[in-house]
Amino acid sequence: MAAAMQATAEALGNQINQGNHGNTNDEDGPMTLATFLKVHPPTFRGTSNPTYADNWIQVMERALQAQQLWKYTPDASHVLEPEPIQVREDLTLPVIPVRIDDFSIKRLRGREVSLVKVAWSRAGIEEHTWELESDI
Structure with missing residues (x-):
């Protein structure tokens, strides 16, 4: 189990260094290991408890997803117009x-x-x- 977790950690590290975007600063380009380490990811302690190992994987996935978010730039074309719906007098919709x-x-x-x-x-x-x- 510990070997599998170590392999997962290495794969995540490689994924980080191979170009996942999502810097927390305004620079363009791949996320660096230093940027990822700013979120203080947990280190795997090598246990045989599968629940702990699964929790560690989930925390690592959330940390990676948080780093992959791009800063949103507002755009007027992104605004959705509401569609009109037919509502009866008793405020129910026809089904x-x-x-x-x-x-x-x-x-x-x-x-x-x-x-x-x-x-x-x-x-x-x-x-x-x-x-x-x-x-x-």
Whole structure:
């Protein structure tokens, strides 16, 4: 396990030095090891506990992802305009069944229940739910 963790650490180090962008300063170019070390990543202590090893990998991945974020430059073309939706007087949206995607029979306490997976369309968004066949 320790050997695998060491190999992962080396791979992450190589990945850092091979050109992942995301400097915290305003320089262009690949992220350096010094820049990565500024986030104080944890060091792996070589344990046989898989939970600790998995936690270490997750922390390292988060640290790398944080370093890969680019500074956002505002742009007027990035603004999204809201789409108008139809709302009833009682402030509910019309929900329309579009199609049946699947069929299943479940055994519950000795009874058979027929279910269908229904695709619904509401304000242009499609969702799926399992419904009783008798209700559709």
